Amino acid sequence: MMHLEEITAAVSLGQAGDREAARAQLTALWDAVDDRQTRCAIAHYLADVQDETSDELTWDLRALEVVEDTAWLPSLHLNLADDYRRLAHPLQAEEHLQLAREHLHLLPADGYGEVIRSAVDHVTEALATGNTDRLSSNPST
Structure with a gap:
């Protein structure tokens, strides 16, 4: 998967408690990547670092929109x-x-x-x- 290391690093930030930095890095990747499988992964993980349920829903829906696997x-x-x-x-x-x-x-x-x-x-x-x-x-x- 393209950008796997950057996604993994951003997810690790979120898991370590730096949700804001994780959101920033994953959002930048979302904007930079155009293949659907990678965008699905990014949106899926972006949902996990949202503070508001409505924002989480938005990213989960985006992941579903681009899912291929x-x-x-x-x-x-x-x-x-x-x-x-x-x-x-x-x-x-x-x-x-x-x-x-x-x-x-x-x-x-x-x-x-x-x-x-x-x-x-x-x-x-x-x-x-x-x-x-x-x-x-x-x-x-």
């Missing part, structure tokens, strides 16, 4: 479901949870796949109880 679909739909749940839009949240479930078969049978499967259950439970708080399973925390 279907392996991203379970995670993208899960993130959108969680965004909509936190924004108190339960119908949209349920719609994306269903789409996430329909694409779970694309995930590997490894730790990453289990994290996404578990997060689908976590978001489903939160939606069922009307919980709109950010969950510990959210990558933005």
Whole structure:
């Protein structure tokens, strides 16, 4: 993937707590890159370093718009479901949870796949109880 090192460095900044620097670097990459797969990754990670749920939703929707590799679909739909749940839009949240479930078969049978499967259950439970708080399973925390 083109620009992989820069994306990885920006994601590391976000994980270390410097979300502002991560946003700046990822936004610059978004503006500089035009291949869809790389833009999907950048938008997916940009969503994770937003402070406001509405901004997170914007970047998750951008990632979905440019997705080419279907392996991203379970995670993208899960993130959108969680965004909509936190924004108190339960119908949209349920719609994306269903789409996430329909694409779970694309995930590997490894730790990453289990994290996404578990997060689908976590978001489903939160939606069922009307919980709109950010969950510990959210990558933005």
